[in-house]
Amino acid sequence: MNALAPSRIAARRVLLDGRFTPATLRLADGRIAAIEPFDPDADTVLPDDAVLLPGLVDSHVHLNDPGRTEWEGFATGTAAAAAGGVTTLLDMPLNSVPVTTTPEALAAKRAAAAGKLAVDVGYWGGAVPENLGHLRELADAGVVGFKCFLLPSGIDEFGHLDAAGLDAALTELATFDGLLIVHAEDPSHIHGDGPLGVHYADFLASRPPASERAAIRLVIDTARRTGARVHIVHVSDGAALDDVRAAKAEGVRITVETCPHYLTLDASQVPDGAGAFKCCPPIRDAANQDLLWAGVVDGTIDAIVSDHSPSTPTLKSEPDFGLAWGGIAGLQTGLSAIHTAALSRGIPIETVLPLMTTGPAGIGGLEGLGRIEVGTPAHLVAFAPDESFTVHASDLEYRNPVSPWDGRTLTGRVRATYLRGEAVYRHGEAVSQRRGHELIRAKERA
Numbered sequence: 001m002n003a004l005a006p007s008r009i010a011a012r013r014v015l016l017d018g019r020f021t022p023a024t025l026r027l028a029d030g031r032i033a034a035i036e037p038f039d040p041d042a043d044t045v046l047p048d049d050a051v052l053l054p055g056l057v058d059s060h061v062h063l064n065d066p067g068r069t070e071w072e073g074f075a076t077g078t079a080a081a082a083a084g085g086v087t088t089l090l091d092m093p094l095n096s097v098p099v100t101t102t103p104e105a106l107a108a109k110r111a112a113a114a115g116k117l118a119v120d121v122g123y124w125g126g127a128v129p130e131n132l133g134h135l136r137e138l139a140d141a142g143v144v145g146f147k148c149f150l151l152p153s154g155i156d157e158f159g160h161l162d163a164a165g166l167d168a169a170l171t172e173l174a175t176f177d178g179l180l181i182v183h184a185e186d187p188s189h190i191h192g193d194g195p196l197g198v199h200y201a202d203f204l205a206s207r208p209p210a211s212e213r214a215a216i217r218l219v220i221d222t223a224r225r226t227g228a229r230v231h232i233v234h235v236s237d238g239a240a241l242d243d244v245r246a247a248k249a250e251g252v253r254i255t256v257e258t259c260p261h262y263l264t265l266d267a268s269q270v271p272d273g274a275g276a277f278k279c280c281p282p283i284r285d286a287a288n289q290d291l292l293w294a295g296v297v298d299g300t301i302d303a304i305v306s307d308h309s310p311s312t313p314t315l316k317s318e319p320d321f322g323l324a325w326g327g328i329a330g331l332q333t334g335l336s337a338i339h340t341a342a343l344s345r346g347i348p349i350e351t352v353l354p355l356m357t358t359g360p361a362g363i364g365g366l367e368g369l370g371r372i373e374v375g376t377p378a379h380l381v382a383f384a385p386d387e388s389f390t391v392h393a394s395d396l397e398y399r400n401p402v403s404p405w406d407g408r409t410l411t412g413r414v415r416a417t418y419l420r421g422e423a424v425y426r427h428g429e430a431v432s433q434r435r436g437h438e439l440i441r442a443k444e445r446a
Helices: 074-083 103-113 135-141 163-174 200-206 209-226 238-250 260-264 286-297 334-344 349-356 358-363
Strands: 008-016 019-028 031-036 051-054 056-061 086-091 120-123 146-149 179-183 229-232 254-258 380-390 409-419 422-426
Touching (some): 008 031, 019 051, 051 349, 056 074, 056 334, 056 349, 056 358, 074 086, 074 422, 086 409, 103 120, 103 135, 146 163, 163 179, 163 209, 209 229, 209 238, 209 254, 254 286, 254 358, 260 286, 260 334, 286 349, 334 349, 334 380, 334 409
Parallel strands (some): 008 051, 086 120, 146 179, 229 254
Antiparallel strands (some): 019 031, 051 380, 409 422
16 A cells, blocks of 8 residues: 555544544545544544545636746646645636647647646636637537636737627537636726726726626626526625526526635735735725625535636736736635634634535536545545644745735644545645646546
8 A cells, every 4th residue: 555545544523414523434546435433543543633624626726837837837836736735626728828728729738737736637728719619629628618708818818708709609618518617807897907006995996896797797698698607707796696696596507706815805904015915806895705705605606716826926026006917826725714714704614615625626527526425536635623823925835935815824724635545745744746637528537
């Protein structure tokens, strides 16, 4: 037996069927072979202050590889995922060069990933004006779905769709039940392109909630008309969830996600000139955050994912909010940040964890992931829910040490992460195992 792969792992608190239960997991061939009563003599026994969770799934990660590997990369990004308890992630079609909008670009991305994956990785394709009418070819090459923007993406090589393009994309995807995931901001409501100065309030005012609401309504209307599946990424406007609730009740095939930065940070906490906090759509006020948490609790929000979108320190240290790169580095800290915020609201980890496991797995079509059941891959996380620590960006596994949580105290630490039963991360040790798989076609998904 590989020393990294215990044959049996036991804990007094294992998350099974939505509640914590004493149990021992018997592992074989990288899967959970049986769930048995707690055995204190199992070869791996978690200490009493730790819980055993299913590995997290993050369906929204920008690894920027190939082409902008100096921003992140498969090696550092998947190491950060493992350190954050994420065992499966889906990589976005930008900001790599080339962008993943053709089968050839997907092949280049897969070549760049070879031998570097600390966790399992699948790929989103992009829907841009140039490849409309050819999305099926990219789907057949192995992407899990398609990302589009309804306004300029910030990357010249990844164009955005207007209303007609959105309609064309969804009409095409409906023919093979493909999924379109949408960055939903309406450019007609956004102002202040270019320098805005160091005051966060000015940046926040430049991207008002009305932009998200208008764009989400357009997506809902188009999905209703075409019958296609849609997913709204990184919702920051809590009031927009009312439209989502109504659409879901009507039967529109829509899911939505939000992110740790929207649920744990608010505008009052963003210092002027602090580009590490800039993202689009922006971090809004505390009252808005309350609406987002209500959407978490009532099930309107389907997933909590990182939207990990790092860049070089130079691009993030620009003090002008109009010029700094708009992306949050949050892949490694997401579970701890969400657990900390949930605790402050009296929300148990059992309530939020499905939004970080089975929720994003379902969006990405990754059946069988995000739960501890007999027959599922032994993707597991040993988590100490009561252990507090201070985030130091320099200690994170990212290529570039930038984090809006730098200096903050969080509660809940990932002690170890297991991929197919093998320990790929242990707290205090470097991530050295590169045993991640690519998730390309349904028949290959582990």
